[in-house]
Amino acid sequence: xxxxxxxxxxxxxxxxxxxxxxxxxxxxxxxxxxxxxxxxxxxxxxxxxxxxxxxxxxxxxxxxxxxxxxxxxxxxxxxxxxxxxxxxxxxxxxxxxxxxxxxxxxxxxxxxxxxxxxxxxxxxxxxxxxxxxxxxxxxxxxxxxxxxxxxxxxxxxxxxxxxxxxxxxxxxxxxxxxxxxxxxxxxxxxxxxxxxxxxxxxxxxxxxxxxxxxxxxxxxxxxxxxxxxxxxxxxxxxxxxxxxxxxxxxxxxxxxxxxxxxxxxxxxxxxxxxxxxxxxxxxxxxxxxxxxxxxxxxxxxxxxxxxxxxxxxxxxxxxxxxxxxxxxxxxxxxxxxxxxxxxxxxxxxxxxxxxxxxxxxxxxxxxxxxxxxxxxxxxxxxxxxxxxxxxxxx
Numbered sequence: 001x002x003x004x005x006x007x008x009x010x011x012x013x014x015x016x017x018x019x020x021x022x023x024x025x026x027x028x029x030x031x032x033x034x035x036x037x038x039x040x041x042x043x044x045x046x047x048x049x050x051x052x053x054x055x056x057x058x059x060x061x062x063x064x065x066x067x068x069x070x071x072x073x074x075x076x077x078x079x080x081x082x083x084x085x086x087x088x089x090x091x092x093x094x095x096x097x098x099x100x101x102x103x104x105x106x107x108x109x110x111x112x113x114x115x116x117x118x119x120x121x122x123x124x125x126x127x128x129x130x131x132x133x134x135x136x137x138x139x140x141x142x143x144x145x146x147x148x149x150x151x152x153x154x155x156x157x158x159x160x161x162x163x164x165x166x167x168x169x170x171x172x173x174x175x176x177x178x179x180x181x182x183x184x185x186x187x188x189x190x191x192x193x194x195x196x197x198x199x200x201x202x203x204x205x206x207x208x209x210x211x212x213x214x215x216x217x218x219x220x221x222x223x224x225x226x227x228x229x230x231x232x233x234x235x236x237x238x239x240x241x242x243x244x245x246x247x248x249x250x251x252x253x254x255x256x257x258x259x260x261x262x263x264x265x266x267x268x269x270x271x272x273x274x275x276x277x278x279x280x281x282x283x284x285x286x287x288x289x290x291x292x293x294x295x296x297x298x299x300x301x302x303x304x305x306x307x308x309x310x311x312x313x314x315x316x317x318x319x320x321x322x323x324x325x326x327x328x329x330x331x332x333x334x335x336x337x338x339x340x341x342x343x344x345x346x347x348x349x350x351x352x353x354x355x356x357x358x359x360x361x362x363x364x365x366x367x368x369x370x371x372x373x374x375x376x377x378x379x380x381x382x383x384x385x386x387x388x389x390x391x392x393x394x
Contacts, residue, residue, distance in 0.1 A: 001355045002028040005180070006377075008086040009033065009063065010070070010079065010103075012040045014136065014162050015197060016092040016120040017059050018169035019176065023088070024062035025348040025357040031086070031373055032060065032364075033079065036067040036392060039366040052339045053363075060363020061335075061345070066374070067367035067394050074393050076101050078378075084111040085377050087190075088176055092120045096131055105192040115190040116179040118172050124196035139164030139197030144205045151223045164197045171200040230281035231256060234314055235292035237300055242314035243292065245304070250274050252310055253284075259307040260291040337362045370394050 005028040009020035017032075017040065024030040034040050043056040069075040080102065083089050089108060091098060098104040098119075105117045119125060122134010140146050140158050150157030175193045182188050202209075207228075208219045224233045229248045236242055247253035254272070257265040265271040265287075270280055277284060292300050297313055304311040313319065321332060321344070333347045340362075348357025374380045374394070388394045 001026045001352070005029070005088065006086045007031065007088040007090060008079075008082055009090045011090050011092040011120070013042050013045070013092070014059070014165035015168040015195075016090050016118065016172065017042065018165065019118060019120070019172035020063070020088075020090045021059055021061060022169070022173040022348075023176065025359065026350075026355070027358070028088075030063040031082065031369075031377070032063040032065045033068050033070070033082070034065060034366060035071075036069050036367065036394065039065070039067070043363075043366070049340060054343070057337065057340065057343055057362040058345050061359050062361060063364065064369035064373055065364045065367055066370045068370075069393055070101060070103070072393060074388075074391075076103060078388075078393065079103055080108065080111050081378055082373075083108045083115060086112070087114070087116060087180065089115060089117045090120075091117065094121065094131065094133065095119075095125055109190065113189045114183060116176060116183065116193065117190070118176055118193045118195070120168055120172055120195045120197070122197050124199070125192075125194045134197055136162050136164035136168075136197055139168070139201055142198050143201035144208050145201055148205060148208065148219060148221060150221045152221050154221070156221070164201050167200045167204065168195055168197050171195055225281060225285065227278060227281075230277050230284045231288045233285055233289070235289050235300075237292055237297040238294060239296040241297040243297060243300060243304075243311055244314055245288065245309065245311040247310070249310075253277065255307050255309050256288065256304075259303050259309060260288065262287060333359055335359050335362055339365075367394070 002023055005023065007020050007023050007028050007030045009017055009030055010033040011017050011020070020030050020032075032040070038044075040056065042059055043053045045053055046055045048054065068078050070079060091103070095104065099107075105119065108115055108117060121130070122138060123129040123132055137158060140163055141156070143164065145163070146156035146158055149159075172193065172195050175195065179191055179193060183190055211217055211219055219227070226232050229246060231253065232246045232248070234242050234244045245256070247256055254266050257263060257271065270276045271284065301311065301313065315323070320326060326332065330347055332344050334342050334344050336342050343362060345359060345362070347359065350357065371385050374385050374388075385394075
């Protein structure tokens with residue numbers, strides 16, 4: 001679907017490179033530019049097997065790795081030449097550093113007015129905190145997410161995965177597509193896309209903003225409960241497993257009461273009325289928890305599924321991989337790899353009726369495609385490329 005779009009990914013770690021990964025899954029030619037010494041830090045981040053970073057293998061899928069020393073004048077000139085031949089440049093270097101290198105949007109647009117540049121930073125390109133470095137943890141803290149997550153009497157809780165980076169990357173990917181549409185359909189120039197690690201996640205916890213603005217109340221941690229729905233929680237079964245249940249729609253709450261043998265509550269105004277039921281949410285929760293606790297996961301789920309109640313087992317990764325729905329949809333695919341033999345990875349998420357996303361290859365070795373890209377994109381001959389190697393520019 002994106003054949004003919006060339007992306008220059010000069011970013012590191014998670015959010016910005018992930019946005020480039022999504023584009024590569026649908027056919028964009030993604031050229032990954034890395035420093036010759038060490039490459040993208042995500043290569044050494046997280047769990048390793050035989051010295052190979054597992055997250056790099058996934059985030060680096062479908063990309064071609066090129067090494068260029070961007071700390072040198074010649075490396076910066078080389079990057080500008082590549083940008084002139086690309087549709088999209090993806091960066092997350094701090095703004096002052098990019099300006100010093102001559103690789104910020106204002107300077108790159110001089111060599112390519114049609115360029116769309118995605119720049120993801122911790123705090124954004126403007127404002128008093130713009131120069132500061134930032135990671136996803138700061139976004140999870142400052143967005144209000146951590147304040148709302150955890151038990152009422154416990155500390156703010158951070159996720160055990162890169163949530164802020166992931167949410168930012170999804171915003172970034174669709175922003176790039178809008179900018180390309182504007183450019184190609186309306187005949188406009190390219191433009192700069194400014195995304196940070198706070199704003200996208202803050203948008204998802206917007207309920208706090210609306211509540212505070214209109215009522216003056218500051219929402220606080222309540223474990224798995226949510227003050228717009230009851231029952232809504234995770235419940236332990238008799239075989240020491242867990243299920244999650246949500247009765248966000250009033251009709252679902254009534255089905256729950258009937259399914260657990262408490263049809264009397266359907267006729268009780270304190271439980272039938274959504275707002276009055278929220279005032280007794282703790283009591284509702286205890287009723288459901290008691291019923292679930294007396295049954296195995298299989299028994300409880302059989303009742304809930306038969307009653308068309310929104311409930312699901314709480315899966316660990318083995319449960320997720322083995323689930324019949326995941327298998328039917330091909331959510332995970334096994335890809336051959338030179339370093340790991342093979343690896344099970346997440347398939348591209350969007351499903352289109354006419355085109356499928358692809359995972360051709362996993363993250364390549366550092367600089368594996370340098371010579372090919374310099375020859376193909378810039379038309380450099382073997383002698384010129386060898387000279388760059390000799391002088392350690394690439």
